[in-house]
Amino acid sequence: MEPSLATYLALSGILFTIGTVGVIFKRNALGMFMCIELMLNAVNLTFVAFSRYYADVTGQLFVFMVMSVAAAEAAVGLGIIIAFFRNSLSIDTDDASIMKN
Amino acid sequence: MATTALFFLFAGLAIASAISMVYHKNPLYSAISLVGVFIALSCIYVTLAAPFIAAVQILIYAGAIMVLVVFVIMLLNLDDDKPLNRLRYLYAVGGGLGLILLVQTFFIFYAVMRAPKQTVKVDETVGKTLSIGTAMYTEYLLPVEIVGILLLMALVGGVILARRLDAPKLELIVNNELERRHEDELKDEFRVRL
Numbered sequence: 001m002e003p004s005l006a007t008y009l010a011l012s013g014i015l016f017t018i019g020t021v022g023v024i025f026k027r028n029a030l031g032m033f034m035c036i037e038l039m040l041n042a043v044n045l046t047f048v049a050f051s052r053y054y055a056d057v058t059g060q061l062f063v064f065m066v067m068s069v070a071a072a073e074a075a076v077g078l079g080i081i082i083a084f085f086r087n088s089l090s091i092d093t094d095d096a097s098i099m100k101n
Numbered sequence: 102m103a104t105t106a107l108f109f110l111f112a113g114l115a116i117a118s119a120i121s122m123v124y125h126k127n128p129l130y131s132a133i134s135l136v137g138v139f140i141a142l143s144c145i146y147v148t149l150a151a152p153f154i155a156a157v158q159i160l161i162y163a164g165a166i167m168v169l170v171v172f173v174i175m176l177l178n179l180d181d182d183k184p185l186n187r188l189r190y191l192y193a194v195g196g197g198l199g200l201i202l203l204v205q206t207f208f209i210f211y212a213v214m215r216a217p218k219q220t221v222k223v224d225e226t227v228g229k230t231l232s233i234g235t236a237m238y239t240e241y242l243l244p245v246e247i248v249g250i251l252l253l254m255a256l257v258g259g260v261i262l263a264r265r266l267d268a269p270k271l272e273l274i275v276n277n278e279l280e281r282r283h284e285d286e287l288k289d290e291f292r293v294r295l
Contacts, residue, residue, distance in 0.1 A: 003108045006213035008149075011112045013206025015119055015138070017199050022123035024195035030128050030174060034135050037166065038119055041142055044158075052149045055224040057232045060154050061241055064233070067161050068248045072255030074166045078173050079262030085177050 008049035015042035029081050029091045033074075040070050104148050111148070115141035128174045132167060139163045151228040 015038060022035035044063045051059025081091055088095050118137035125131050139162045146155035226232050237245055 002104050002148075004214065006210045007108070007112075008145075009213055010206055010210040011115070011145075013202065013209060014116055017202040017206065018116070018119040018123055020202055021195050021199040024191055024198065025123065028128060028179070030170065030179070031131055034122060034128075034131055034170065037135065037162070038122065038138060041138065041162070044154075045142060045145065048146055048149050048151050048154055051227065052151065055227050057227050057236045058241075060151055060228060060233055061236055061244075063154050064157065064237070065244060065248055067157060068252060071161060071166060072251050074169055075255045075259040076262065078169055079259045081173060082177070083262050091177065091179065 005049055005053045009046060012042045012045040012049070015039075015045070027092055027094060029084065029093055029096075032093070033077050033081070036073075037070060040066055108145060108148050111141045111144045115145070128179050129171070132171050132174060135170075136163050136167050139167070149228075150225070153228060153230045153233050 019035045019039035019042060022038065023032050026032050026035060044066055047059040047063045047066070051057065051063075084096065085091050088098075115138050118134045118141060122131045122134035122138065125134065139158060143155045143158040143163075146152075146158060
């Protein structure tokens with residue numbers, strides 16, 4: 001006996017909610033970045049669950065695509081964070097306001 | 102039965118690690134909690150009969166991306182996150198959005214539970230590396246190529262972003278100073294500048 005599809009979707013939804021709330025509450029850019037990774041993982045879980053329950057390999061393939069996008073995002077995002085830190089000596093998103101005024 | 106027990110064990114672990122990630126102010130603790138989420142999710146993929154995805158999850162997420170994140174945290178020598186001092190209304194926005202998403206989650210849970218029972222089509226070849234590789238290089242070749250180009254773009258973008266605009270021109274300094282300085286002094290100077 002296996003847990004039903006609904007259980008997997010509920011776990012995925014809870015993880016996605018935690019990630020969303022984290023993106024809004026976190027102040028530093030790295031924390032936001034990690035919360036976005038958590039949201040991507042929650043979506044991956046739905047892909048794999050549907051792939052299992054419909055016996056279709058496409059879901060697992062798209063998990064692979066999402067992981068590649070996450071790797072690209074990590075490379076560019078961390079580059080931006082380091083460039084920002086070099087300019088303002090902080091990665092606090094509240095300090096990223098030089099475009100203001 | 103064993104699958105169900107394992108699922109609830111790792112689901113609890115994943116949710117606990119996720120909450121701990123959002124709760125901790127120190128970025129390093131957050132990163133380590135996130136590794137916990139990745140490992141728990143990887144175990145859940147094993148219970149879903151997707152061993153390839155489970156292995157890739159550990160390799161790419163816990164192995165590559167999180168090492169990069171921890172490396173950046175160490176490089177920047179970050180302090181703890183300060184509490185919000187402005188934009189206080191963000192607490193209300195975040196709480197409201199979280200509530201809406203949770204309600205949606207439970208709505209989906211009940212909708213799927215009430216739907217006519219899906220019979221699990223047991224197909225043991227799905228999820229094996231062979232089936233994924235076959236689909237990847239026949240039916241889904243174009244998306245794979247697009248992902249390859251995306252990774253190339255990320256590589257170029259990373260190099261451009263990490264480049265220093267005011268990088269010292271080492272070559273010119275060496276040539277000028279060779280003429281008037283003693284060689285030992287030059288070596289020391291070179292080492293300091295590097």
